């Protein structure tokens with residue numbers, strides 16, 4: 043195994059601004075006064091003793107980082123300038139053993155507490171673990187580097203989430219069993235894990251939560267994110283085996299929910315297709331294939347007058363208004379006192395999911411879970427330059443066959459490039 047690990051906020055509890063002079067090398071740090079996160083030292087020692095390679099990747103100053111290299115007995119990189127991989131790649135270029143390990147990306151991980159760590163891992167095409175062991179006060183949240191920026195870090199799309207080094211160990215011992223359930227299903231594994239997009243707890247003890255079962259990547263990512271499968275949903279030639287695997291991924295997650303006897307679920311429903319959707323009934327077909335004991339009910343319907351698509355409405359507020367006008371709940375079904383699970387295909391801003399929760403609660407529902415099969419995550423560039431115009435190119439996926447290519451995305455597809463493309467073999 044090859045493990046890249048961040049220092050501040052991951053191994054050491056040093057994200058507070060008062061540590062900045064030390065991290066920046068202006069003052070001499072006394073490592074004996076630094077609080078290591080619980081289990082950090084044991085984790086490093088145990089995994090090194092088991093023959094794994096661990097490399098420290100820190101943006102802090104060498105004067106500071108060198109002390110921790112010595113403390114943990116690790117080699118590593120200072121002033122790494124994450125998420126840029128220039129310095130990291132030149133370090134790797136001097137290490138034939140690390141290069142060899144990177145050949146098998148199913149054995150490579152990047153562990154860190156911010157989106158910069160996750161983006162760096164995605165640029166390398168390896169799995170990432172977002173490790174959150176601290177709570178940041180509002181005034182110390184940094185959107186720029188992601189310290190305490192929960193939503194921002196999540197949008198970067200880490201492969202795994204952990205709250206402690208014990209959870210990190212569990213993930214490393216069985217990564218496939220910790221993938222989001224649809225990603226696992228498409229890799230031939232069973233998992234009941236979901237990405238926890240949002241948790242709303244109400245005063246009466248009930249809740250409305252949003253979960254996602256796979257990542258829909260843009261640009262570079264580990265091999266388990268499945269934008270290719272998301273695009274397949276809209277393909278009129280989608281094979282039955284694909285629909286079944288997707289339905290199985292949802293079922294595995296539902297099985298996990300049903301195993302929790304604290305809550306019971308009365309209705310399983312889905313966000314219906316509009317009459318204009320292609321292929322017709324694209325969601326209904328998936329919904330019908332899901333094998334679950336929760337009674338299936340069709341609750342939502344689109345008003346025919348709903349012109350245009352939600353996808354064209356980018357602003358959260360605009361989406362909410364659109365939904366309020368055109369997405370209706372069937373009032374012939376009494377949902378008072380019922381707990382409801384809603385299936386949707388994709389989550390971008392969360393507008394549809396929050397709307398569905400609000401609407402169902404308004405009509406008397408108790409607990410609501412909205413499951414989006416795919417969560418769109420932020421685009422990540424990996425430094426590939428367009429040979430024609432010199433702009434950075436993004437890895438894209440052809441919707442018809444799922445093949446990958448580099449795209450210098452032109453304006454008609456939302457980019458600023460020249461339209462040059464290059465196949466990835």
Ligand SMILES: [Zn+2]
Pocket residue numbers: 428429430431432433450459460461462
């Ligand atoms: Zn170009």
